[in-house]
Amino acid sequence: xxxxxxxxxxxxxxxxxxxxxxxxxxxxxxxxxxxxxxxxxxxxxxxxxxxxxxxxxxxxxxxxxxxxxxxxxxxxxxxxxxxxxxxxxxxxxxxxxxxxxxxxxxxxxxxxxxxxxxxxxxxxxxxxxxxxxxxxxxxxxxxxxxxxxxxxxxxxxxxxxxxxxxxxxxxxxxxxxxxxxxxxxxxxxxxxxxxxxxxxxxxxxxxxxxxxxxxxxxxxxxxxxxxxxxxxxxxxxxxxxxxxxxxxxxxxxxxxxxxxxxxxxxxxxxxxxxxxxxxxxxxxxxxxxxxxxxxxxxxxxxxxxxxxxxxxxxxxxxxxxxxxxxxxxxxxxxxxxxxxxxxxxxxxxxxxxxxxxxxxxxxxxxxxxxxxxxxxxxxxxxxxxxxxxxxxxxxxxxxxxxxxxxxxxxxxxxxxxxxxxxxxxxxxxxxxxxxxxxxxxxxxxxxxxxxxxxxxxxxxxxxxx
Amino acid sequence: xxxxxxxxxxxxxxxxxxxxxxxxxxxxxxxxxxxxxxxxxxxxxxxxxxxxxxxxxxxxxxxxxxxxxxxxxxxxxxxxxxxxxxxxxxxxxxxxxxxxxxxxxxxxxxxxxxxxxxxxxxxxxxxxxxxxxxxxxxxxxxxxxxxxxxxxxxxxxxxxxxxxxxxxxxxxxxxxxxxxxxxxxxxxxxxxxxxxxxxxxxxxxxxxxxxxxxxxxxxxxxxxxxxxxxxxxxxxxxxxxxxxxxxxxxxxxxxxxxxxxxxxxxxxxxxxxxxxxxxxxxxxxxxxxxxxxxxxxxxxxxxxxxxxxxxxxxxxxxxxxxxxxxxxxxxxxxxxxxxxxxxxxxxxx
Numbered sequence: 001x002x003x004x005x006x007x008x009x010x011x012x013x014x015x016x017x018x019x020x021x022x023x024x025x026x027x028x029x030x031x032x033x034x035x036x037x038x039x040x041x042x043x044x045x046x047x048x049x050x051x052x053x054x055x056x057x058x059x060x061x062x063x064x065x066x067x068x069x070x071x072x073x074x075x076x077x078x079x080x081x082x083x084x085x086x087x088x089x090x091x092x093x094x095x096x097x098x099x100x101x102x103x104x105x106x107x108x109x110x111x112x113x114x115x116x117x118x119x120x121x122x123x124x125x126x127x128x129x130x131x132x133x134x135x136x137x138x139x140x141x142x143x144x145x146x147x148x149x150x151x152x153x154x155x156x157x158x159x160x161x162x163x164x165x166x167x168x169x170x171x172x173x174x175x176x177x178x179x180x181x182x183x184x185x186x187x188x189x190x191x192x193x194x195x196x197x198x199x200x201x202x203x204x205x206x207x208x209x210x211x212x213x214x215x216x217x218x219x220x221x222x223x224x225x226x227x228x229x230x231x232x233x234x235x236x237x238x239x240x241x242x243x244x245x246x247x248x249x250x251x252x253x254x255x256x257x258x259x260x261x262x263x264x265x266x267x268x269x270x271x272x273x274x275x276x277x278x279x280x281x282x283x284x285x286x287x288x289x290x291x292x293x294x295x296x297x298x299x300x301x302x303x304x305x306x307x308x309x310x311x312x313x314x315x316x317x318x319x320x321x322x323x324x325x326x327x328x329x330x331x332x333x334x335x336x337x338x339x340x341x342x343x344x345x346x347x348x349x350x351x352x353x354x355x356x357x358x359x360x361x362x363x364x365x366x367x368x369x370x371x372x373x374x375x376x377x378x379x380x381x382x383x384x385x386x387x388x389x390x391x392x393x394x395x396x397x398x399x400x401x402x403x404x405x406x407x408x409x410x411x412x413x414x415x416x417x418x419x420x421x422x423x424x425x426x427x428x429x430x431x432x433x434x435x436x437x438x439x440x441x442x443x444x445x446x447x448x449x450x451x452x453x454x455x456x457x458x459x460x461x462x463x464x465x
Numbered sequence: 466x467x468x469x470x471x472x473x474x475x476x477x478x479x480x481x482x483x484x485x486x487x488x489x490x491x492x493x494x495x496x497x498x499x500x501x502x503x504x505x506x507x508x509x510x511x512x513x514x515x516x517x518x519x520x521x522x523x524x525x526x527x528x529x530x531x532x533x534x535x536x537x538x539x540x541x542x543x544x545x546x547x548x549x550x551x552x553x554x555x556x557x558x559x560x561x562x563x564x565x566x567x568x569x570x571x572x573x574x575x576x577x578x579x580x581x582x583x584x585x586x587x588x589x590x591x592x593x594x595x596x597x598x599x600x601x602x603x604x605x606x607x608x609x610x611x612x613x614x615x616x617x618x619x620x621x622x623x624x625x626x627x628x629x630x631x632x633x634x635x636x637x638x639x640x641x642x643x644x645x646x647x648x649x650x651x652x653x654x655x656x657x658x659x660x661x662x663x664x665x666x667x668x669x670x671x672x673x674x675x676x677x678x679x680x681x682x683x684x685x686x687x688x689x690x691x692x693x694x695x696x697x698x699x700x701x702x703x704x705x706x707x708x709x710x711x712x713x714x715x716x717x718x719x720x721x722x723x724x725x726x727x728x729x730x731x732x733x734x735x736x737x738x739x740x741x742x743x744x745x746x747x748x749x750x751x752x753x754x755x756x757x758x759x760x761x762x763x764x765x766x767x768x769x770x771x772x773x774x775x776x777x778x779x780x781x782x783x784x785x786x787x788x789x790x791x792x793x794x795x796x797x798x799x800x801x802x803x804x805x806x807x808x809x810x811x812x813x814x
């Protein structure tokens with residue numbers, strides 16, 4: 001069940017009515033917990049078992065961390081459990097051929113069909129939430145929840161379950177522990193997010209994906225097709241992922257819960273640091289707080305406070321490699337992460353003026369950084385590095401007349417949907433206080449949603465990570 | 466809150482504009498559909514049967530018709546089959562086709578021909594024959610639209626009405642914009658896609674569609690990536706409900722196909738094609754095997770010949786181009802196996 005299809009909204013409507021009818025916070029949480037598990041059961045029956053069981057074990061270990069603070073074994077056991085489960089489901093298949101070869105060399109024939117594991121939806125996202133919970137308890141910045149259903153609700157909070165945002169326990173748990181009363185403001189803040197999310201997913205992302213997927217499926221696209229399809233993909237992935245965030249935030253608002261903003265016009269970024277402050281913000285904050293800062297502090301301690309080359313290069317490289325591996329088991333993701341890590345390091349090494357303001361000051365930075373970020377999307381989306389290398393080295397730029405027509409169609413779509421983003425940005429920036437214009441734009445978006453609603457809803461890209 | 470405040474509320478204003486737009490667009494759609502309301506509740510087949518194989522059937526007068534999707538084109542060498550059986554053969558392998566289209570072809574072309582073929586062999590994968598809504602929406606609808614028309618009640622009921630959810634059926638009947646959204650999408654695409662091609666290289670919408678078909682032709686696709694795409698698309702054939710044969714059979718096109726063939730004196734042969742998902746019968750999931758056993762029992766009881774995929778036929782994973790299409794090696798082996806089984810079947814007749 002996709003959060004863009006009609007059945008989901010019928011389900012959510014029932015949950016919403018029940019949620020606000022029941023009198024107390026405890027009952028509201030129960031409604032949310034049960035509906036979250038039912039929703040998850042619907043999309044991933046095995047996933048529910050894994051989530052509930054591992055969350056229970058982790059909850060017990062977290063409690064023990066609190067009762068025996070000097071004993072670090074509980075912390076490490078819980079941390080290892082999370083990492084082990086993530087690696088088992090996410091990366092096992094990646095290593096299966098190597099495992100099969102190794103077993104075959106020992107004379108054991110294992111059929112890959114026997115040892116293929118399917119990734120439970122949402123595992124990557126809730127694993128990061130659980131790790132942050134454990135580390136925060138370990139650092140004494142958070143008190144563990146004393147109530148298992150409440151903690152399970154935080155992990156399985158269904159608007160965030162599939163693709164985040166990765167909200168920390170310190171942000172979400174206190175809200176779940178508070179009484180919530182229905183206010184019309186909940187609806188006021190929710191409906192524009194829901195319309196915007198559905199528009200981005202159904203109208204922009206799902207339309208772009210048709211041609212983008214086909215270009216990346218070609219044995220040999222032309223150079224121009226590859227470049228324009230990459231730009232189209234960058235629009236598609238932003239529309240797709242930010243659509244999920246908007247929908248997730250909108251649904252949470254209807255439940256009286258505030259969740260984090262995950263995107264802030266990433267196309268306007270002028271440097272890698274700026275990009276990660278605008279793109280998948282909750283993930284980049286997670287990487288910053290749990291990988292980058294600890295590594296940087298450790299390195300500075302080691303070098304007695306001197307800002308050595310290693311202290312500048314290694315922490316962002318490690319953080320971005322983790323980001324790449326988190327996205328998936330594939331060399332393209334690892335290279336994508338490494339490329340981002342290196343960009344962050346290089347930009348740190350280049351002296352720059354802080355706090356640049358104004359369009360003309362930012363333009364050179366934008367012109368340099370945008371091709372770099374597009375190249376990173378090329379690495380991310382390519383089916384393999386060998387394929388990408390072959391296209392970049394050997395493919396003709398334009399190709400046949402048919403190839404040119406397809407390239408021009410792609411370019412038209414990029415310009416059209418790029419303009420849609422530009423219009424949205426201008427409306428949000430300059431017409432925020434012009435309610436008529438806002439209402440008209442949302443109503444056009446809603447009309448287009450009805451027109452482009454598809455029988456077979458496409459999966460969210462980040463749902464598979 | 467007084468009434469002026471209520472209409473000033475952003476959501477109320479949004480709703481007013483939205484409903485106005487919806488009504489205006491609906492009127493436009495209704496005008497196009499001769500003011501029929503409520504609507505029929507299924508996609509409209511606008512132009513009747515636009516493409517049929519009736520002329521081919523009458524001209525070629527084939528004794529044997531092979532029917533299937535692109536896997537048939539890649540899996541069977543029709544010249545070898547024709548030479549070995551001595552039968553005049555017509556192969557209809559339509560990329561992206563499935564049971565709805567095969568039913569239409571049998572009903573509107575094969576059964577209508579002056580000269581009825583002796584044998585029709587349908588090549589299918591696993592649960593395709595009992596999933597009437599497989600490959601009938603989106604780009605596939607355009608194909609169905611070429612072969613079907615509004616008078617095909619069985620098609621409409623089985624492919625479009627029964628499998629729809631309640632809200633979907635409601636909107637299809639009462640919201641014209643929703644019901645006609647494929648047409649409106651066509652208008653938008655027809656305007657948007659040639660915006661640059663028309664002035665740059667004089668390629669209009671039809672020319673763009675042909676260019677896309679040639680550039681994204683199956684043979685230009687990367688088999689490794691394409692395989693994943695097929696596996697992900699075809700996963701809907703293996704859901705728990707689709708594997709319950711007895712529940713699916715009644716509402717599928719299979720009983721209609723069997724009835725049409727019987728009525729026209731055509732010997733129907735169902736040929737299950739393998740995929741490189743499974744390398745042996747033991748690999749097949751229990752529910753799929755149970756489904757296939759029930760399929761075989763049911764069709765054989767109805768007098769239909771059934772050829773299951775033989776895992777010992779010598780075709781291995783390396784004989785597949787991707788997850789479902791055989792390569793030249795696989796095609797050579799499979800054609801021989803099919804010819805042998807077909808001749809045996811014709812001899813026992």
